Amino acid sequence: MYKAPRGTSDILPKEQAYWKYVEEKAVSLCQLYGYQPLSTPIFEDSQLFTRTVAGGTDIVDKEMYTFTDRGGQKLALRAEGTAPVCRAYLEHGLFNSPQPVRLYYFGPAFRYERPQAGRHRQHHQFGFEALGDADPAIDAEVIEMAQQFFLSLGLSQFSIQLNSIGCKLCQPKYVEALKQHYSAYVARLCPDCKTRLARNPLRLLDCKKASCQKIAEIAPKITDYLCHECQAHFQSAQGYLKLLGIPFQLNYRLVRGLDYYTRTVFEVEPQEEGAQSALGGGGRYDNLIEALGGKPTPAVGFAAGIERLILNLKRQNLTIPPLPAPVAFIAYLGKEAKMEAVKLSSQLRKASIAVMQAIGDKSLKAQLRQANVFGTSYTIIIGKAEIESRTVIFRDMRSGEQKSIPQTEIVTTLKQTQPLG
Numbered sequence: 001m002y003k004a005p006r007g008t009s010d011i012l013p014k015e016q017a018y019w020k021y022v023e024e025k026a027v028s029l030c031q032l033y034g035y036q037p038l039s040t041p042i043f044e045d046s047q048l049f050t051r052t053v054a055g056g057t058d059i060v061d062k063e064m065y066t067f068t069d070r071g072g073q074k075l076a077l078r079a080e081g082t083a084p085v086c087r088a089y090l091e092h093g094l095f096n097s098p099q100p101v102r103l104y105y106f107g108p109a110f111r112y113e114r115p116q117a118g119r120h121r122q123h124h125q126f127g128f129e130a131l132g133d134a135d136p137a138i139d140a141e142v143i144e145m146a147q148q149f150f151l152s153l154g155l156s157q158f159s160i161q162l163n164s165i166g167c168k169l170c171q172p173k174y175v176e177a178l179k180q181h182y183s184a185y186v187a188r189l190c191p192d193c194k195t196r197l198a199r200n201p202l203r204l205l206d207c208k209k210a211s212c213q214k215i216a217e218i219a220p221k222i223t224d225y226l227c228h229e230c231q232a233h234f235q236s237a238q239g240y241l242k243l244l245g246i247p248f249q250l251n252y253r254l255v256r257g258l259d260y261y262t263r264t265v266f267e268v269e270p271q272e273e274g275a276q277s278a279l280g281g282g283g284r285y286d287n288l289i290e291a292l293g294g295k296p297t298p299a300v301g302f303a304a305g306i307e308r309l310i311l312n313l314k315r316q317n318l319t320i321p322p323l324p325a326p327v328a329f330i331a332y333l334g335k336e337a338k339m340e341a342v343k344l345s346s347q348l349r350k351a352s353i354a355v356m357q358a359i360g361d362k363s364l365k366a367q368l369r370q371a372n373v374f375g376t377s378y379t380i381i382i383g384k385a386e387i388e389s390r391t392v393i394f395r396d397m398r399s400g401e402q403k404s405i406p407q408t409e410i411v412t413t414l415k416q417t418q419p420l421g
Contacts, residue, residue, distance in 0.1 A: 007113075007121025013323075018310045021320045023106065025152045026126045033145055035102040035128050040084035042108065046076035052083045052260050052288055063111040077110035081127045081303055082260070082285065083292075089131050090294045099132030100299075106306075120307055127282075127303030131289070134298035136233050139264045139284065140240030146268055146280060146302045147246055153309065154318040158279060160247065161267045163222070163254040164234040165202065168262070168287060170227035175201050177220045185215045205253045221252040230263055237264050256281060260288040264300065270312055279312060280304025322375070326354040327414055329371035329397075333364055333383040340382050344392075344410070351411045355380075371397060378417070380410065 004010055011019060030037075046066050065077040078084060085103055088094070094101045109125050128145065130138050143160065150158055166174060178201045186194065189204075193212050196203045205216045226234065241248055248266070256265045265283035282302035289297035313320065328348070332341040345357040356374055358367045364381070371379045381393035381402075392410060395402035405413060 005121070007115040009120065015310075017320050017323045018313060019306065020323060022126070022153065022306055022309055022313075026104070026106070026149060029145060029149050029152060030104040030128055033102065033141070035104045035130075038085060038088060038103040038105050039107065040078070040081075040088055040105065043075045043077050044084055044087065046074045048083050048087055048292070049076055049079045052086075052291055053079065063113050065110045065112060078107065079111060080109055081105055081107065081125045082129060082301055083288070085127075085129050085301075086131070086285075086289050086292055086294075086299070089297075090289060090292055095132065095294065095297065100130040100138060101132055102128070102130050104128035117311060119305075123308075124306040125303050126306055127301060129299060129301035131299040132297055134233075134286065136237040136264070137240050139237040139300050140244060140246070142282060142300050142302050143241060143248075143266055144244055144246055146266075146282070146304075149304075150268060150279060153313065155270075155279070155309075155312055155316065157271045157316070158268050159249055159271055161251040161254050161269055162238070162241075162248045163251050163265050164226060164230055164237075164263050165222055165255055165261060165265055165283075166226050166230045166263065170225055170230055171202075171222075171262075174220065174222045174225035177225065178202070178204065181219050182215065188212075188215065200259065202255045202259075205255050216253050219253070223250075223252060233263055256283055260285040260291070262286045268304075277308065279308060324354070325375035325377070326356040327376065328353070328355045328378045328380055329367075329374060329376040330355055330357045330380045330382070331364060331367035331371065332358060332381070336387055337382040337384065340387055344380070344382070344407070348411065348414070351415075353411065353414050368395075378414070 046064070049064060064079050066074060068074050085105060089101065104127065106126050107124065108122050110122050112121055113119065115121060128142070130142060147160065150156075165171060179197065182189070182197050182201070182204055186197070188211055189197065190207065190209045190212055193204055193207050193209075196207075204212070205219065207213065207216065223231075223234070238248075251267075254265055254267060255261075256267070261283045263284040263286065265281070267278040267281035269278050280303060282300070284298065284300045286296070286298040289295070289299065330341045330345055332338045341357055345355050348355045356376060358370065362370070368379060377397060379395040379397055381395060383393075386392050386404075390407050391404045392407055393402050394405050394410075394413065
């Protein structure tokens with residue numbers, strides 16, 4: 001029997017309420033801040049990711065899904081959401097629009113990693129980006145949006161971790177200091193960190209293995225190596241966050257998992273889980289668009305995995321609004337009544353009334369049971385007597401009360417009667 005590939009999952013009807021809830025909250029938030037929707041292809045030229053994410057990161061080295069198409073082009077399934085947004089920004093000349101350009105997106109991303117709770121090989125991301133302005137006030141806006149997004153979902157038990165990783169002028173000095181620090185502990189490093197030391201030293205601070213974390217705890221702080229401009233930017237960003245009343249914690253080991261970040265970086269972590277299960281995060285990526293062939297363009301953004309959000313909604317036992325059920329269920333007794341039920345169902349749907357019609361030859365008791373399962377507010381029952389009198393039995397499924405009404409009054413009755421909650 002076929003099964004969904006490892007690291008993927010079907011989103012069944014009973015789960016869809018969570019997805020709808022998260023998406024509606026996200027869209028509402030983005031509209032509130034003036035962000036516009038953008039959709040990008042599910043696959044891109046693989047170099048879009050290898051040039052921007054860079055080697056020495058797990059995404060490029062181990063996790064990308066790549067393939068060569070019939071034309072010989074090497075493509076990759078979307079590994080993350082920001083690089084495609086930047087590609088679209090350049091390709092469609094959005095840099096000619098008033099800056100910053102504020103965009104948001106939803107979509108699947110693909111990484112070949114070990115599946116675990118809240119982490120899948122196909123997962124779905126929600127993100128938003130502000131491209132074209134270096135003002136630290138935009139950093140604060142994005143962080144405030146992230147905070148308000150989680151609060152709107154009902155997730156209140158989280159902390160905002162904040163750091164600056166400098167720019168291409170001051171970061172190299174810190175990288176050298178980091179190399180010197182770690183060179184004394186090479187024998188104690190995990191195999192991945194030995195590779196990172198040579199190829200991507202900043203990623204040493206992000207290792208989750210306990211032995212490597214102890215070395216990271218006593219590593220030099222990047223904030224001691226920031227140039228004047230980066231220091232001023234970081235202080236200003238913190239000032240805006242304090243002005244907005246947004247609590248945050250400075251975390252000097254926070255570097256994020258992608259190489260294109262510069263200056264401000266942040267993560268939102270559930271308090272009970274710790275750093276290995278961030279709800280989302282983001283930061284500045286002022287060099288990314290230039291790396292794709294554009295002019296130097298400052299930008300900042302945020303992304304969160306929807307599966308992980310839903311996992312935390314369930315862990316905190318938050319009540320999610322159910323998907324709307326059909327207003328009415330149409331039951332019938334006999335073949336002639338079935339014909340009337342088919343006609344009536346069509347009539348009500350054309351009147352924009354959501355109804356579900358019984359199918360098959362089930363007993364009336366079984367049909368009413370089915371109406372209860374689907375959560376319909378009312379059941380309309382048609383039998384031989386109702387056909388002859390051109391009426392229907394109108395049953396309130398909560399109270400069990402029922403009455404006979406003319407068929408001609410069904411539409412009006414349903415539109416005037418409030419559905420049961």
